[in-house]
Amino acid sequence: MSYQDLDFETDVFDKEYITVADRREAIVRGGRHLFGRLPAAFEGVHQIGVIGWGPQASAQARNLRDSLGDAVRVKVGLREGSGSREAAIEAGFTPENGTLGEMYEVIGSSEMVLLLISDGAMAETYADIFAALRPNTTLGLSHGFLLGHLTQRGESFPEQVDVIAVCPKGMGASVRALYLQGKETNGAGINASFAIEQDVTGKAVDRALGWSVALGAPYTFQTTLRSEYLSDVSGERGILLGGVHGIVESLYRRFRDQGMTDENAFRHSTESLTGPISSTISKTGLIGVYRQLDAEGRKVFAEAYSVAYPVGLELVHEIYDDVRSGSELSSVVLAGKRFTRFPMGKIDQADMWLVGQKVRADRVEQDIPLDPFTAGVFIGVMMAQVDAFMELGHPYSEIANESVIEAVDSLNPYMHARGVAYMVDNCSITARLGARKWAPRFDYALMQRAYPAVDAEAAVDTKPFAAFENHVIHEVLRVCAEMRPSVDIFVQ
Amino acid sequence: MSYQDLDFETDVFDKEYITVADRREAIVRGGRHLFGRLPAAFEGVHQIGVIGWGPQASAQARNLRDSLGDAVRVKVGLREGSGSREAAIEAGFTPENGTLGEMYEVIGSSEMVLLLISDGAMAETYADIFAALRPNTTLGLSHGFLLGHLTQRGESFPEQVDVIAVCPKGMGASVRALYLQGKETNGAGINASFAIEQDVTGKAVDRALGWSVALGAPYTFQTTLRSEYLSDVSGERGILLGGVHGIVESLYRRFRDQGMTDENAFRHSTESLTGPISSTISKTGLIGVYRQLDAEGRKVFAEAYSVAYPVGLELVHEIYDDVRSGSELSSVVLAGKRFTRFPMGKIDQADMWLVGQKVRADRVEQDIPLDPFTAGVFIGVMMAQVDAFMELGHPYSEIANESVIEAVDSLNPYMHARGVAYMVDNCSITARLGARKWAPRFDYALMQRAYPAVDAEAAVDTKPFAAFENHVIHEVLRVCAEMRPSVDIFVQ
Numbered sequence: 001m002s003y004q005d006l007d008f009e010t011d012v013f014d015k016e017y018i019t020v021a022d023r024r025e026a027i028v029r030g031g032r033h034l035f036g037r038l039p040a041a042f043e044g045v046h047q048i049g050v051i052g053w054g055p056q057a058s059a060q061a062r063n064l065r066d067s068l069g070d071a072v073r074v075k076v077g078l079r080e081g082s083g084s085r086e087a088a089i090e091a092g093f094t095p096e097n098g099t100l101g102e103m104y105e106v107i108g109s110s111e112m113v114l115l116l117i118s119d120g121a122m123a124e125t126y127a128d129i130f131a132a133l134r135p136n137t138t139l140g141l142s143h144g145f146l147l148g149h150l151t152q153r154g155e156s157f158p159e160q161v162d163v164i165a166v167c168p169k170g171m172g173a174s175v176r177a178l179y180l181q182g183k184e185t186n187g188a189g190i191n192a193s194f195a196i197e198q199d200v201t202g203k204a205v206d207r208a209l210g211w212s213v214a215l216g217a218p219y220t221f222q223t224t225l226r227s228e229y230l231s232d233v234s235g236e237r238g239i240l241l242g243g244v245h246g247i248v249e250s251l252y253r254r255f256r257d258q259g260m261t262d263e264n265a266f267r268h269s270t271e272s273l274t275g276p277i278s279s280t281i282s283k284t285g286l287i288g289v290y291r292q293l294d295a296e297g298r299k300v301f302a303e304a305y306s307v308a309y310p311v312g313l314e315l316v317h318e319i320y321d322d323v324r325s326g327s328e329l330s331s332v333v334l335a336g337k338r339f340t341r342f343p344m345g346k347i348d349q350a351d352m353w354l355v356g357q358k359v360r361a362d363r364v365e366q367d368i369p370l371d372p373f374t375a376g377v378f379i380g381v382m383m384a385q386v387d388a389f390m391e392l393g394h395p396y397s398e399i400a401n402e403s404v405i406e407a408v409d410s411l412n413p414y415m416h417a418r419g420v421a422y423m424v425d426n427c428s429i430t431a432r433l434g435a436r437k438w439a440p441r442f443d444y445a446l447m448q449r450a451y452p453a454v455d456a457e458a459a460v461d462t463k464p465f466a467a468f469e470n471h472v473i474h475e476v477l478r479v480c481a482e483m484r485p486s487v488d489i490f491v492q
Numbered sequence: 493m494s495y496q497d498l499d500f501e502t503d504v505f506d507k508e509y510i511t512v513a514d515r516r517e518a519i520v521r522g523g524r525h526l527f528g529r530l531p532a533a534f535e536g537v538h539q540i541g542v543i544g545w546g547p548q549a550s551a552q553a554r555n556l557r558d559s560l561g562d563a564v565r566v567k568v569g570l571r572e573g574s575g576s577r578e579a580a581i582e583a584g585f586t587p588e589n590g591t592l593g594e595m596y597e598v599i600g601s602s603e604m605v606l607l608l609i610s611d612g613a614m615a616e617t618y619a620d621i622f623a624a625l626r627p628n629t630t631l632g633l634s635h636g637f638l639l640g641h642l643t644q645r646g647e648s649f650p651e652q653v654d655v656i657a658v659c660p661k662g663m664g665a666s667v668r669a670l671y672l673q674g675k676e677t678n679g680a681g682i683n684a685s686f687a688i689e690q691d692v693t694g695k696a697v698d699r700a701l702g703w704s705v706a707l708g709a710p711y712t713f714q715t716t717l718r719s720e721y722l723s724d725v726s727g728e729r730g731i732l733l734g735g736v737h738g739i740v741e742s743l744y745r746r747f748r749d750q751g752m753t754d755e756n757a758f759r760h761s762t763e764s765l766t767g768p769i770s771s772t773i774s775k776t777g778l779i780g781v782y783r784q785l786d787a788e789g790r791k792v793f794a795e796a797y798s799v800a801y802p803v804g805l806e807l808v809h810e811i812y813d814d815v816r817s818g819s820e821l822s823s824v825v826l827a828g829k830r831f832t833r834f835p836m837g838k839i840d841q842a843d844m845w846l847v848g849q850k851v852r853a854d855r856v857e858q859d860i861p862l863d864p865f866t867a868g869v870f871i872g873v874m875m876a877q878v879d880a881f882m883e884l885g886h887p888y889s890e891i892a893n894e895s896v897i898e899a900v901d902s903l904n905p906y907m908h909a910r911g912v913a914y915m916v917d918n919c920s921i922t923a924r925l926g927a928r929k930w931a932p933r934f935d936y937a938l939m940q941r942a943y944p945a946v947d948a949e950a951a952v953d954t955k956p957f958a959a960f961e962n963h964v965i966h967e968v969l970r971v972c973a974e975m976r977p978s979v980d981i982f983v984q
Contacts, residue, residue: 327822448841
């Protein structure tokens with residue numbers, strides 16, 4: 001199924017079409033004023049089991065509980081001996097009030113099971129989980145990994161359950177944080193996609209939309225489970241995590257080599273990117289950054305964009321090919337099996353990030369420079385991912401969220417607050433592994449090919465930059481921005 | 493089949509056993525004095541078809557022709573329109589003298605077909621190649637990729653042919669260069685492994701040994717095709733190419749950050765590693781480097797070794813898992829399909845390698861420092877690969893060659909002569925892609941975890957270093973060294 005064939009019917013919510021250029025996409029807007037419709041959306045559901053307590057699970061369980069009140073019980077399921085038990089209890093999910101239990105018990109007693117454990121754990125336990133699901137219940141995912149894993153093994157989901165996905169386009173921490181901001185500003189939240197893989201109850205669409213609205217998604221767009229995991233797993237390896245990490249490492253070194261102090265090099269690379277560049281994109285779009293520059297700044301931006309774009313395009317295609325072939329998922333599963341012997345290492349112990357701690361401590365927000373070279377590299381790689389995802393047939397909403405909005409409204413504010421590890425390591429294990437794998441690739445490719453081309457004043461392909469000013473993505477972002485209130489992203 | 497079960501019988505050559513610690517491995521020594529036995533080894537073979545003209549193919553075709561004289565015709569087979577045709581003709585393989593033809597014609601008219609095309613090309617064409625092979629002929633490989641590819645697809649080799657491998661443990665250029673040196677010094681050459689995957693003619697062992705002796709291998713040891721590709725593809729991603737590249741990049745930055753000039757940082761990192769460290773290992777083994785250091789140098793070496801070893805061990809296991817699962821081979825095949833749009837980029841355009849050009853131009857060989865920190869990092873990662881391969885059940889000879897001997901006697905001299913790209917990009921496409929993928933990973937892991945541990949004087953695991961002085965690898969290397977004359981590696 002391609003994006004052209006996507007559409008859905010809902011009796012509970014209000015479907016709208018958004019139209020950009022040649023495409024029309026069906027969406028549902030969210031907001032707290034719709035919480036009264038949740039009982040209708042979850043008709044037949046007495047209990048939602050949230051399995052796991054990672055960043056997504058803990059955010060979603062709390063948002064769902066707050067949104068649903070007494071209408072539907074939200075019960076957390078953990079494996080025996082889980083190290084997260086205390087944290088769940090502290091958040092109010094307890095055995096005493098019937099909202100915390102052993103995972104298979106919770107799976108077997110819920111009409112809707114949100115399976116939010118790590119991908120590695122899913123690969124280990126999916127057969128037992130499938131066996132524990134009752135017929136005519138709904139299995140919910142926030143990520144298409146399991147479909148990829150099953151496909152690779154020639155297996156499939158159990159036939160007698162709905163299989164749906166609601167995938168917030170932001171890390172778990174911001175799914176919770178923006179939901180709380182939504183109490184003040186109705187509609188604040190993290191956008192989500194939804195997908196209907198199987199619908200045996202005939203209620204799959206409304207359950208998915210109800211789930212997304214209850215999470216606080218300002219708007220919910222449709223995708224397929226396959227399209228979701230291809231763009232999600234590729235996007236986090238690309239500009240969202242791996243790309244942005246590799247970019248700032250390479251720029252920090254470059255600026256130091258050009259004579260900046262350590263602190264200034266950090267300001268012009270990381271601080272500039274996570275601060276003014278990201279917030280300008282959030283408020284005025286990608287083109288807003290460019291338009292804000294003076295003539296000399298625009299020249300520098302264009303040069304940087306032109307050399308970074310082809311490097312980004314090549315890497316995003318490599319990532320996407322490896323995700324689509326199953327290699328990347330297979331690596332994630334194998335890495336999970338090595339964790340006992342080789343736990344995941346820290347990524348923020350090198351000098352650069354120690355400098356960053358000092359710079360953040362002394363930060364005066366309005367003094368952070370908007371460096372045009374940094375902006376050009378970042379937006380060049382971002383646009384490469386946008387173009388690759390367009391070529392690969394993803395819906396516009398998915399492209400905008402997986403390449404731009406998630407970066408500037410969810411992830412980069414975390415790096416801005418406390419550095420690269422605070423962003424990367426608050427994401428899923430699959431994302432953390434992917435960021436560790438691909439950040440160095442972006443760094444080397446920029447260092448080996450993009451920057452030498454600038455320094456040698458080599459002839460570069462100017463077509464991608466020429467296409468930038470009138471790119472359809474600007475209109476897509478403008479329409480997406482209209483769907484939600486402008487909220488200053490605040491990360492503690 | 494594990495290394496314990498390996499053994500073979502030959503009527504033509506002299507099998508010997510080498511014994512190290514708890515293991516006995518059967519081998520055959522080479523040398524020009526054995527060329528008179530080649531007609532017996534190739535009994536029934538009127539023509540050897542060498543398919544391809546990459547680094548291995550062009551070296552092997554010339555060595556075979558020189559060794560065999562009039563006894564067996566060596567005919568090169570190229571695909572229609574091959575860009576290598578002129579080079580083959582220049583080397584004396586011409587249609588006029590009957591030693592150059594279209595590849596399928598050559599395959600169909602040879603009793604022994606050495607398939608030395610790139611892995612990507614093999615993946616594209618293997619079905620046609622299998623169809624062109626006559627029954628009761630011998631298919632020769634220099635690399636186990638095709639077995640991995642077939643296994644992944646649930647397919648197998650055609651039943652009616654021998655399938656053998658002879659795998660020189662060095663890049664094609666040095667297979668030729670050391671063979672030529674063998675004219676002066678009998679026995680000089682590149683060691684090789686051999687494997688018998690299928691033996692329908694009953695002559696597979698002698699054909700393999702004859703092939704290896706004719707290539708000039710000082711000694712030939714046995715392995716399986718699967719063991720070969722696992723260690724070969726992993727080893728080149730590890731210390732042989734990816735590892736060594738990442739190591740010198742990370743050390744160059746570190747030394748500069750510590751206040752060295754660009755030139756001195758390059759001398760203490762790359763020059764030291766490819767010069768005195770590699771040549772000392774070649775002449776006196778790994779332990780020889782350590783013993784050459786004074787007390788202070790040994791302390792620095794031990795620190796560097798201790799922090800680099802765990803990083804190396806983790807990465808080699810990750811690489812090996814990804815190779816064994818098929819992910820890495822699948823990525824290679826996919827990369828091949830992208831080459832038209834995204835040709836492989838240069839890896840030596842960054843500042844460091846421009847500095848390196850200057851340093852090499854002014855080089856005084858005996859003034860290159862043997863830096864104990866560089867030596868500790870390099871040998872620490874190398875020993876991690878040795879230990880990983882031992883744990884994973886590889887024969888000692890294979891481990892020594894794939895982790896140490898190939899590095900110091902074949903590859904590093906190329907980097908010493910003209911920089912990193914001259915080493916990496918004279919290897920196979922599979923190796924070049926792997927080096928590009930994994931070098932940045934080694935760099936980041938050292939920068940993020942190994943060096944901060946040294947600087948923080950953190951407690952590190954001292955057991956691996958404690959095991960270094962009495963490690964069995966030293967005896968393995970000593971025995972391997974006895975198998976061949978000491979030759980100064982000379983790269984133009």
